[in-house]
Amino acid sequence: MALVACAQFSPIVGAVRANVQRSLELIADAAAQGATVIVLPELASSGYVFNDTAEAAAASEPADGFAVSSWQAAATELGVVIVAGFAETNPGGAPFNSAALLMPDGDPVVYRKVHLWDRERLIFTPGDDLPPVVDTPVGRVGVMICYDLEFPEWVRIAALQGAELICAPVNWPSVDRPIGERPGEVVRVQAGASVNRVAIAACDRSGRERGVEWSSASVIVDADGWPLALTDHAADARRVHGPDETAADRDDAPVTILAEIDLAASQTKLIAEYSDVFADRREDLYGRFAR
């Protein structure tokens, strides 16, 4: 069993030192509550809404920079696994939208977001590598970032590589949805988990940033796709986002959600006497249609 935490907060664009400092406090708090896996938002060190590549580059660091080194030190000191997003310096051009996985006494494993959302393609360089799946002290952990989750192929690849838990830093922009519905991203996380029998922890961010309102909808789901923990904004299906919402409804206060997950449960893909979500795949047919 692993106690998994999503430490949702509101990074300030460009304020790397302050953001990392804030994240370290939240990591220490989560570890004090017993968390052994701690997920932070996408671009936790840098903020998200950059005006251009130059501004993103100025808030970027290499994988041995202040942000990742600080998280690595915290992982070792606290004996926890950390997955956190950062803007990664790219000597060859625009920075990467990256996430690092840190474990005690390990080396950082860095993943570069492959599926860039909307205007990110004007700011960042996309990654070209598969999502890493890493043996950690708590189990096999996969890493991907935000819009990556919306591609079933990507979640499948991580699961087929043996991920028991996918840790996904995200920044989900808030969009209108029908009354009675969770954010669509939460629905897709639930589905991605259940069709693969893999747990997923998606850590969102909160607050407003240069006109973008974030969803504050962090969620942790088990391998059956049921939410074990959600923030109020992910869970409150009756909430309607709109002009009536007050600032207090969507403040910048950090929220950490926690859930105990039996990661070993992800190893069985059986969902009925004869049905196995991996063995039942028809790979002989999936390649027959090429677009």
Next chain:
Amino acid sequence: MALVACAQFSPIVGAVRANVQRSLELIADAAAQGATVIVLPELASSGYVFNDTAEAAAASEPADGFAVSSWQAAATELGVVIVAGFAETNPGGAPFNSAALLMPDGDPVVYRKVHLWDRERLIFTPGDDLPPVVDTPVGRVGVMICYDLEFPEWVRIAALQGAELICAPVNWPSVDRPIGERPGEVVRVQAGASVNRVAIAACDRSGRERGVEWSSASVIVDADGWPLALTDHAADARRVHGPDETAADRDDAPVTILAEIDLAASQTKLIAEYSDVFADRREDLYGRFAR
């Protein structure tokens, strides 16, 4: 715009004539309400819980048999598209779990379920062809059956072939779920629709059959993944299935749900200024991991 109907009812195992007669009444009712696409359950003509292949074979028919011929005549007479499940005779062995798409003055298009659920593999022969996607008077319609929907690869293939609406006859067995949750199958239909921007109409069955309790959870979702129509059993998130439930909670009465869908909306895959759920796929990478 198309008015899409799911005509959920409770087929009786082995009673082909009676089941088809019942389905024709429901088709006529739905057409009288203005439906132009009418989906029936999986194995609507035959029932589902067969003891063995011989019993399934006895309830099977070729694609020019009574069930499909009756539905073809109804489609032509009423000017509607019908998608319905039937047990299809297989001269080479165990029958297929099939679905037929019928349109006015057309020839039946038959799909044979590829992903056989649980004990179905002891009863039926799996299909080996991709889901058909057919130009009909109301738009491009794809067909798949029940457990097929749980494989994101399969929904993707139908969508990449241009399906604007996927019609899926299903028989969803009722299983326990947490309080506050829709059936997992409904969640996965929502996600499958939204990641592909394709509408999906899943027609479930009702009733109990040889100890199996069916979900009665038909649902029609739009290309954003939001349910436009659901049965009470799909929608009532607070329902807990269990021993306290009375027979009246889950009767065999047919229920037809209806939703107006703008099928042309499925043609745009744009979900943000620069984000396109098809164009953003990284097919260059998806093949790199072969299990």
